[in-house]
Amino acid sequence: MSTQFTNRQWRLPNNENKDKQSNYSMDKFDQNDYISTPLTIDEFSSATMSIWFKTSLSQSDKYFLTFPEASGANGFDLNFVTSGIKSYLQGHSGSNNITSTFTYNDGNWHHVIVSYSGTNHKMYIDGVLTSLSSATVGTIKNAEGNLYIGALSSLYPAYRVSQTKLDQVVVFNYALSDGGVSVGQTATGQIATLYGGGSAIGNPQSITPNPVAWYNLGDQDSFNGADYLVPNSSLKDYVFSFDGSNDYIEVGTGLGNTLGSSVSDMTVSLWYKNQTGSNEGLFTIMSSITAGTTNPFAISYNTNSIYVWFGSNYNYYSQTLDSNWHHLSIVKNGTSLTTYIDGSSVSPSGTVGSIPATIDTTNKKTFIGVYYNASFTYNGSISNVQVFNTALPATGSNSVETLYNNGSPLTSMSGFTSLQGWWKLDASATYDSSTTTWNIPDSSSNSNTGTSSGMTQANLVQSDLSFTSGYSPYALSFDSASSDYIDCGNDSSLNVSTSNYSLSFWIKTTSTTNLVVCEKGSNDELAIQTYTSGNIRWAGINSFETSGVNVSDGNWHHLVFVADSSSAFIYIDKNLNATGGNKIKSSSNTDSFYIGSRAGLYGFNGSISNVSIWNTALTSTQVTELYNEGVPSNLNNHSAYSNLVSWWQLGSNSSFNTNWTVLDEKGSNNGTSVNMIESDIVDGVGSYANGLSSGMGGDEVIGDAPYSNSNSLSVNMDVLDRTTDTPS
Numbered sequence: 001m002s003t004q005f006t007n008r009q010w011r012l013p014n015n016e017n018k019d020k021q022s023n024y025s026m027d028k029f030d031q032n033d034y035i036s037t038p039l040t041i042d043e044f045s046s047a048t049m050s051i052w053f054k055t056s057l058s059q060s061d062k063y064f065l066t067f068p069e070a071s072g073a074n075g076f077d078l079n080f081v082t083s084g085i086k087s088y089l090q091g092h093s094g095s096n097n098i099t100s101t102f103t104y105n106d107g108n109w110h111h112v113i114v115s116y117s118g119t120n121h122k123m124y125i126d127g128v129l130t131s132l133s134s135a136t137v138g139t140i141k142n143a144e145g146n147l148y149i150g151a152l153s154s155l156y157p158a159y160r161v162s163q164t165k166l167d168q169v170v171v172f173n174y175a176l177s178d179g180g181v182s183v184g185q186t187a188t189g190q191i192a193t194l195y196g197g198g199s200a201i202g203n204p205q206s207i208t209p210n211p212v213a214w215y216n217l218g219d220q221d222s223f224n225g226a227d228y229l230v231p232n233s234s235l236k237d238y239v240f241s242f243d244g245s246n247d248y249i250e251v252g253t254g255l256g257n258t259l260g261s262s263v264s265d266m267t268v269s270l271w272y273k274n275q276t277g278s279n280e281g282l283f284t285i286m287s288s289i290t291a292g293t294t295n296p297f298a299i300s301y302n303t304n305s306i307y308v309w310f311g312s313n314y315n316y317y318s319q320t321l322d323s324n325w326h327h328l329s330i331v332k333n334g335t336s337l338t339t340y341i342d343g344s345s346v347s348p349s350g351t352v353g354s355i356p357a358t359i360d361t362t363n364k365k366t367f368i369g370v371y372y373n374a375s376f377t378y379n380g381s382i383s384n385v386q387v388f389n390t391a392l393p394a395t396g397s398n399s400v401e402t403l404y405n406n407g408s409p410l411t412s413m414s415g416f417t418s419l420q421g422w423w424k425l426d427a428s429a430t431y432d433s434s435t436t437t438w439n440i441p442d443s444s445s446n447s448n449t450g451t452s453s454g455m456t457q458a459n460l461v462q463s464d465l466s467f468t469s470g471y472s473p474y475a476l477s478f479d480s481a482s483s484d485y486i487d488c489g490n491d492s493s494l495n496v497s498t499s500n501y502s503l504s505f506w507i508k509t510t511s512t513t514n515l516v517v518c519e520k521g522s523n524d525e526l527a528i529q530t531y532t533s534g535n536i537r538w539a540g541i542n543s544f545e546t547s548g549v550n551v552s553d554g555n556w557h558h559l560v561f562v563a564d565s566s567s568a569f570i571y572i573d574k575n576l577n578a579t580g581g582n583k584i585k586s587s588s589n590t591d592s593f594y595i596g597s598r599a600g601l602y603g604f605n606g607s608i609s610n611v612s613i614w615n616t617a618l619t620s621t622q623v624t625e626l627y628n629e630g631v632p633s634n635l636n637n638h639s640a641y642s643n644l645v646s647w648w649q650l651g652s653n654s655s656f657n658t659n660w661t662v663l664d665e666k667g668s669n670n671g672t673s674v675n676m677i678e679s680d681i682v683d684g685v686g687s688y689a690n691g692l693s694s695g696m697g698g699d700e701v702i703g704d705a706p707y708s709n710s711n712s713l714s715v716n717m718d719v720l721d722r723t724t725d726t727p728s
Contacts, residue, residue, distance in 0.1 A: 006222040006474065007656045007681060008698060010714035010721070017708040021201040024218030024711065025052075025167035026228075027702040029064070031160045032695035034151035035230055039171065039213050039689035041067050041075060042142040043324065048115040048172040049076065050194055051149075052201070052706050055164040056107040058082070062161045063152040065169065067142045075142035077152070078114060080104060080161070087114045087123050091137030096121050100130035109167075109706040111195055116140065117175035127195040129181050147171070149215065149691065167705050170194065170204045171213040173464065174407050200707050209408025210234055210467045213689055218705065222474060222651070223698045225678035230691030231473035235631055238427040239463040240438075244275065244283060244379025246454035248370030249440055254448035255421045256288060256296075256364035259389055263296070264358050267388040267418075268330040269403050271465060274301065274321050274380040282376050285328075286385060288364045289372040296359040299330065300376060305349060308339055313353025315339065317346050325381075325465050327407070329400045333391035343404035345394065368423065368450065383425050383465055384409040386444075390418035408466050419444045427629035431457050431575045433548050457549070457573070462688070472610055472632045474651025475508070475684040476660065476676070478596040480515055480603030484680070485596040486648075486662060488671040493645050494520060494593040494613060502614035503528070503561045504626050505595075506685050509606025512552045516598035517559075518611060521591045527598055528561060538570060544580035546570050556609075556685045558627050564617045574627035576620065595648070595671065609650050609685050612666075616643040631686040635665070651681050655719040663719050670720060 013023040026035075041047055051065050060082045067075035069090060077088040084101040100123045104110060113124040121135035146153070149169055151160040179188030187195070196202035204211045214233040222229045242248065259266065272285055287298035298309040305316045308330050317339055319326075329340040337355045339346055368385055369378040386403070393399045398415045413419050422443040430439045438459070440450035452459070478484040488494065503526075507517060512534050519527040531537040534550030536559060549572045551557045560571040570578040595611055596604040610632040618626070622640050626633075635647050647665040654662045660673035660680070673680075683690050693700070703711030714721075 006220065006652060007654060007678065008223045009701065010717055011219070011701070011703070012712040012714065013703070013708065014710045014712075017711060020705070020708040021196070021203050022168055022216060022219055022705040023708045024701050024703055025165050025705045026217045026221070026696070027165055027700045029150035029161050029164045029166055031157045031162055033693070033700070034154075034160055034695065035149040035215070035228070035691040035693050036154060037147045037149075037213070037215070037230070037232070037689050037691035038145060039147040039232070040142050040145040041140050041171070041173070042145065044140045044173055045324070046117050046173070046175045047076070047140060048113060048174065048176045049078065050111070050113045050168070050170040051078070052109055052111050052167040053164055054107065054109045055105050055161070057163045058105050059162055059164075061159060063159050064150055064161045064164065064166060066148045066152050067140070068146070068148065068153040069141045075140045076114075078112065085112060085123070085125070087121070089116055089121055089135060089137050089140065091140050093136060093138030096133055096135035096137050098123050098131040098133045100125050102130070111706070113176070113191060113194065115175040122178070124178070124187055124191055124195070127192060127198060128186050129178060129183050132183050147213070147689075149217070154694070165702070165704065167217050168201055169213070169215040169217060170211050172207075172209075172211045174209065176207070201705070205234075205469050209406055210469070212464060212467055215691055218701050220473060221701060222681055224681050225698075228693035228696055228700065229474070229681065229683065230693065231470070231683070231687065232689045232691070233469060233473070234467040234688075235470045235686050236462040236464055236688045237466045237468050238460050238630060239381045239383040239465055240425040240429070240455075240459050241381045241461050242369040242378040242459070244377055246374070246377060247452070247459060248374070248377055248454065249368040249423070249438070249450040249452050251366035251368070251421070251423070251448050251450045253363050253365055254446065255366045255387060256361040258420050258446050258448065259361045259387070261360045261362040262358040263361050263389065264334055265389065265391040266332050267390065267392045268297065268299065269328070269384070269386040269388075269400070271325055271327050271383040271409060272380060273325045273465075274323065283378045284367070284369070284371045284376040285378055285382065286366075286368050287371050288361060288366040290364050293364070295372070296361045296364055298371065299328070300371075306339070306341070308337065310337065310359055311356040313351075313355060315348040315351045317341070318349045327404045329392070329403060331391050331400065338394075340394070340400050340404075342407070343401055366421075368425075381461070381463060383463070385421070385423045385425065386413075386419060387421040388416065388418040389420050413444075420446060421448055423450055427460060429460065430624070431573075433575055433577050468629070468631060470631055470684070470686060471634050472649050472652045473684045473687060473690075474649075475506070475607045475609035475682055476650040476654070476662070477607045477680045477682045478604045480605050483597070483603055483675045484673070485594050485603060485675070486660070486671040486673050488593040488595065488646070488648065488664070488669050490590045490592045491667070491669050493667060494669060500564045500615065500617035502563070502616060502618040503612070504559070504614070505611040506556055506558050506609040506632065507551065507606055508554065508556045509552050509604070510554045511605040514602070515604045516594070516596070516602050517604055517608065518593070518595055519598040520593045528559075530604070536570060536572070538568060538580065544578060546572060546578045549573075549577060558630075560618065560623045560626060562617050562623070571620070571623045573630075574624045593669070595650070607682055610647070611650065612647040613645040614640060614643045615645050616640060632684070651684060653719060654681070656681075657718050661719050
């Protein structure tokens with residue numbers, strides 16, 4: 001369960017339930033009540049949906065989990081019928097429905113899982129496979145692009161559930177394993193993990209690959225005075241996109257020299273997603289070659305075929321161009337070549353020449369996204385490029401099957417002792433604004449860092465290939481016209497001094513006017529502002545600005561200001577952007593530390609999240625740790641925790657009465673808002689497909705969830721009512 005307090009009510013689980021995955025649910029969805037999210041499953045070739053419900057009412061043809069399709073058909077429906085539950089699938093190639101008969105309205109909690117594998121449509125009730133149908137409906141249609149909880153859609157209130165409690169909605173973009181059980185048998189494998197075994201709710205984040213969506217419905221939901229914000233606890237991770245023009249990454253000769261000459265056995269593994277509609281001719285996904293020599297290996301795409309080159313010869317394999325992610329593994333075993341697409345071996349559509357027994361890789365440069373002479377550049381996205389100096393087996397431990405991992409990149413390569421290079425191509429890369437290049441770390445033991453060419457910060461994009469779990473789902477929104485700000489007090493620990501000092505925060509804004517983000521001291525001891533052209537301005541003793549990065553583009557950005565007695569630095573999204581002279585002024589003033597304002601004047605337009613103050617000059621490594629691949633993390637686990645002075649999450653661990661009270665997670669400098677209202681709580685950093693309720697009041701969260709009841713909710717208590725003074 002969530003340990004964070006969100007606005008309106010303290011959530012106090014019965015001590016017997018404190019370790020449960022869920023302690024709260026959403027109470028009695030009635031025909032005016034539903035939750036809508038922008039999550040889409042369009043083009044899913046397989047999927048799994050899961051939900052808990054509790055009702056005592058017979059309600060035929062009432063829908064409680066749907067992905068409606070705009071043309072009138074439905075991508076996915078889950079609804080009550082007279083004697084059970086019906087699941088309906090509509091795909092591009094047809095439709096299918098199955099029904100499980102049981103007493104659903106007995107007033108007890110029940111768990112429903114529906115999966116579609118591309119060949120089978122299955123339903124599980126309370127961990128048991130209850131219905132199965134052969135289904136080849138193609139990819140699932142979902143043109144409307146919304147997941148609805150408690151309703152068929154935003155229309156047709158007569159088809160919404162009544163007097164029903166709902167909890168723990170989870171969506172996967174693949175079919176969970178069940179151990180191969182038959183109808184009437186209790187499932188094992190991932191289905192059993194998600195169900196939890198009949199004594200507790202399972203943790204969906206313990207299943208790999210992680211779900212694309214997880215809505216707790218109660219434990220983390222926040223009321224904004226009108227509606228509930230329902231955060232998606234699974235967040236999209238990042239990949240690199242290539243534009244098909246001049247984008248590529250060069251690893252240099254390091255990999256070739258590591259492999260050495262006369263390589264007989266090797267494996268290349270990567271994930272790719274083509275960009276359809278343009279550049280559908282020849283383009284190169286990966287190559288290793290030096291000008292004027294025969295290429296030792298290359299992988300390219302040309303008119304619906306994958307080409308795999310070793311030496312001057314190649315095999316090619318039919319692969320229809322689409323916009324889905326695919327896993328590609330190339331295994332060379334002497335003169336034998338085996339190619340795997342999405343974990344399955346494929347037969348060549350044609351060959352030219354025989355594969356050489358050995359190839360020479362010494363002093364050959366390795367490229368990702370291009371042929372050696374900057375031609376045939378790739379148009380699409382690439383992730384997790386890996387090279388091994390052995391021929392990996394098809395199945396078993398540390399195999400191609402392991403690499404495919406049910407459709408999601410591995411996060412650990414433990415056990416793969418032959419790994420020679422691993423470029424994740426995710427947010428672990430570092431952008432150097434002085435050279436305008438990305439440094440792509442090699443996550444193997446060989447440290448062959450890649451360097452980008454023709455790529456900007458915009459080449460790092462969110463993707464649905466893999467997902468992470470968010471820590472801080474909320475933020476607070478500020479409006480300069482309303483003179484919004486937060487006063488965090490004037491404790492001496494917040495004073496700017498001649499000693500080392502760092503300030504970290506996240507902002508989201510489209511304003512380029514002179515607005516203060518954070519400020520301490522009315523005489524410019526420290527003031528940080530968004531400025532012209534989307535720059536950030538440090539207004540201390542001597543002012544200076546960032547350059548080259550527009551932080552007023554409507555996206556979340558992480559900023560860290562680091563200063564010592566002689567210099568100051570500004571990091572944007574973990575990258576050093578600007579430096580200046582002495583920017584620290586000795587101060588013992590009694591002015592407050594303000595967030596969103598300058599001493600109550602001027603103001604900020606936009607959202608702010610996770611402000612923290614440190615009494616040290618953080619290193620670049622510690623700044624990268626703060627950035628956490630684009631999502632705020634638990635700073636109690638940060639390597640410089642002993643230097644953390646104050647930390648305000650803003651939204652999470654905050655409460656609203658007349659004003660917002662934002663808890664200082666480390667110190668005692670709790671902040672109080674001025675001129676802010678309850679609806680100023682908004683979605684946080686990196687949020688993806690969050691839900692919003694409709695027709696639900698502020699009392700819909702209840703202390704009742706599967707295997708957890710008698711949990712309490714507070715009345716007229718705020719975040720400051722928590723104390724460290726407890727019985728000894």
